[in-house]
Amino acid sequence: MGSNGGTGGGMGRSEKANGLLLISPPLIYVILLLAAPLLMVVLYSLSLEGGGYGFGNYVAVWTDRINQLLMLRSLTVSLSVTVVTVILAYPVAYFVSFYVKPDKKALWLFLITIPFWTSYLIRVFLWKVILGFNGVINSGLMSLGIIDAPLQAINYNVQALVITLAHAYAPFAILPIFVALEKIDRSLLEAGRDLGESQFMTFLRVTLPLSMPGVIAAVLIVFIPTVGDYVTPDLIGGGKLPMIANRIEGTMLKQNNRELGSAIAVSAMLVVAAVTLIFLLLNRRFLKGAK
Structure with a gap:
């Protein structure tokens, strides 16, 4: 029973690892080309002229x-x-x-x-x-x-x-x-x-x-x-x-x-x-x- 459970858990982990490996290329692509630039835009929007971060730019907008x-x-x-x-x-x-x-x-x-x-x-x-x-x-x-x-x-x-x-x-x-x-x-x-x-x-x-x-x-x-x-x-x-x-x-x-x-x-x-x-x-x- 314990052996079967261990095998099943190993198979589950293996399937999960294979799934993650399968989606990793498009996931990395999305992060690099979409999420990262969007994060940079958000950080820029919160940057203030005198330094630091705040919502001053949004108030001006x-x-x-x-x-x-x-x-x-x-x-x-x-x-x-x-x-x-x-x-x-x-x-x-x-x-x-x-x-x-x-x-x-x-x-x-x-x-x-x-x-x-x-x-x-x-x-x-x-x-x-x-x-x-x-x-x-x-x-x-x-x-x-x-x-x-x-x-x-x-x-x-x-x-x-x-x-x-x-x-x-x-x-x-x-x-x-x-x-x-x-x-x-x-x-x-x-x-x-x-x-x-x-x-x-x-x-x-x-x-x-x-x-x-x-x-x-x-x-x-x-x-x-x-x-x-x-x-x-x-x-x-x-x-x-x-x-x-x-x-x-x-x-x-x-x-x-x-x-x-x-x-x-x-x-x-x-x-x-x-x-x-x-x-x-x-x-x-x-x-x-x-x-």
Whole structure:
């Protein structure tokens, strides 16, 4: 009995050691490339000019009206991009999942990922050309005589930012929604129709709730990175619509104030984390209500 117990304990320790050995390379990678830089940013944010540590930088960040406005603009733009992207991505994912033949789905997914073949920066520049004062849209409308002067509503404003970012992150939203839709048991949809439900009501009561995990993933994948985007506001916004990431870049690189810039960055991360947590809690209540 004692021998078997010792052998079992040895096997348990061996399996645990093998598991730790298996995850050690990615764990070390995460610590070195993610956790360590994040820790350095936090330490910088707590550093004071006269020496020592404290929350003085955070007080300066949250009492600055400019930082408050930029954070509000970043959240507004990111939420708008998320809503537009998910609303446009869902029908595409639904069509590929339910109406495209199984042997053609891989081709459709391949076509959806084509934008990834080019650099993100190039795609932003292309939208600048399309939406510019002398761009494709304005030039085309003026040549047709529809307008006499270039439209102001499609360039150097929030609408242009939303259009550009929605296009850039569309594949990120389509793919998780498609995966969630593929996992739905088609017999559940047939059962709903057999019980007299219309196709639309079956979608609302069965398909949509079951696809919510994919929608949640799409929302988070789009919302989190767009808050920290600084290339698009700089190029599409013409420098007139800076977001919180542009503020961080200017504070750290142009003003060479790493402490204050780090405090802005950590504050932005905390705000994004809080908004994300609120969304997840509301979504959990929605799913419980649906059940």
